[in-house]
Amino acid sequence: MVNIMTEQLNLTDIMTEVQKFITSDGQIIPAQREFYRILRNKMNNHVGIFGESEVELILLEARSEVLELTDDDYNAIHQVIIDRFGLSKKLEEEARLRDEMIEKERLRKEAELKARAEAIEKARVEAEAKAKAEAELRAQIEEQERIAEEARKRAEAEEEARKQAEEAARLEEEARIRAAEIAKIEEEARIKAEENARMVAAEEARKQAEEAARIQAEEARIAAEETARIKAEEDRIRLEEETKMREINEAHQNMVAKAISITEQERIDEEARIKAQIEAAKKIAAQEERLKAEEEAKVAEEAARQAAIELEAQRIADEARRAEEEAKLAAEEAEQKSNVKDIPDLPPKNE
Numbered sequence: 550m551v552n553i554m555t556e557q558l559n560l561t562d563i564m565t566e567v568q569k570f571i572t573s574d575g576q577i578i579p580a581q582r583e584f585y586r587i588l589r590n591k592m593n594n595h596v597g598i599f600g601e602s603e604v605e606l607i608l609l610e611a612r613s614e615v616l617e618l619t620d621d622d623y624n625a626i627h628q629v630i631i632d633r634f635g636l637s638k639k640l641e642e643e644a645r646l647r648d649e650m651i652e653k654e655r656l657r658k659e660a661e662l663k664a665r666a667e668a669i670e671k672a673r674v675e676a677e678a679k680a681k682a683e684a685e686l687r688a689q690i691e692e693q694e695r696i697a698e699e700a701r702k703r704a705e706a707e708e709e710a711r712k713q714a715e716e717a718a719r720l721e722e723e724a725r726i727r728a729a730e731i732a733k734i735e736e737e738a739r740i741k742a743e744e745n746a747r748m749v750a751a752e753e754a755r756k757q758a759e760e761a762a763r764i765q766a767e768e769a770r771i772a773a774e775e776t777a778r779i780k781a782e783e784d785r786i787r788l789e790e791e792t793k794m795r796e797i798n799e800a801h802q803n804m805v806a807k808a809i810s811i812t813e814q815e816r817i818d819e820e821a822r823i824k825a826q827i828e829a830a831k832k833i834a835a836q837e838e839r840l841k842a843e844e845e846a847k848v849a850e851e852a853a854r855q856a857a858i859e860l861e862a863q864r865i866a867d868e869a870r871r872a873e874e875e876a877k878l879a880a881e882e883a884e885q886k887s888n889v890k891d892i893p894d895l896p897p898k899n900e
Contacts, residue, residue, distance in 0.1 A: 560592055560599055566629045568895065571622075577895065580617035584626070585895055587611045601634045 567588065571581040588611040592599070595607060608630065612623055807819060 563599070563604065563630050563633055564589060564592065566633050567626055570626060570629050572896070578622070580615060580619070581622060581626075582895055584611055584615040584618045584623075587614050601631070604630060604634070 564585075567585060571577055571585060588607065591607050591611055592604075595603070597603065608623075608627055612618065804819075807815075
């Protein structure tokens with residue numbers, strides 16, 4: 550099939566040729582510029598195909614609106630456009646001739662394939678007839694061979710039946726003798742199996758008893774160790790409590806003894822020392838509390854940092870999704886722009 554240029558391509562090519570003509574000497578005459586503008590608008594607003602007759606009418610309409618354009622300039626522009634249509638027609642004619650050549654070649658190949666198919670069909674029919682005759686002859690031979698084979702098989706079957714009867718009698722006697730032997734062997738095997746089962750059961754019972762005793766001993770050992778550990782821990786705690794109480798009592802007794810024996814100034818000094826010890830203990834407790842608070846603050850800071858990382862990852866994912874959507878929209882806009890008619894415009898007047 551001949552390929553026809555699209556409306557947009559024809560319009561773009563025509564206006565490009567007109568633009569090349571009116572800008573060929575490096576400057577644009579005002580009448581030519583006005584004619585190009587009006588012609589461009591009319592062609593851009595034209596609905597339908599851009600055939601040669603339609604373009605002729607558009608040229609005449611544009612010419613009637615620009616009376617300042619000389620006949621020579623109009624005729625030259627007219628000839629440029631007609632030459633463009635001539636080139637298009639030439640290309641279409643070449644494409645038509647090429648398509649005709651392809652169609653002739655296709656018809657020639659179809660004729661060759663048809664002739665070859667007819668020859669193959671003829672050979673197939675002849676082969677089928679020959680095969681049918683050979684099959685009928687082969688069937689007759691096979692039928693004769695089948696009858697002879699059946700007679701031979703009947704004779705062999707009668708002989709085989711006689712031999713089988715003799716063999717069956719012999720085998721029956723042997724089976725009777727073997728059955729008696731098997732019965733004896735089975736009885737012996739049953740007795741031996743019962744004895745083996747009894748021994749296996751006794752061994753299994755012994756193993757289970759040993760395992761139960763081992764487990765019981767292990768549990769008793771673990772319980773004894775745990776009891777001893779608990780008692781030792783209780784004794785240690787009791788001794789620690791007794792030691793603390795003894796130290797407290799001794800301290801109290803010493804304090805009472807000192808309170809009786811020391812002077813007023815010594816009492817004041819002792820109270821100051823005790824107060825200093827209490828303050829030191831408070832400072833140690835405050836230090837421990839501060840360290841605990843710092844540790845909790847570090848944990849909270851780490852949790853906050855992890856939450857910030859997760860929020861940042863979510864933000865990056867959202868930005869990537871938005872960028873993908875924007876790229877998709879930009880691609881759609883670019884596709885829409887590519888479908889708009891691409892008509893060249895003239896350079897500004899100051900050029």
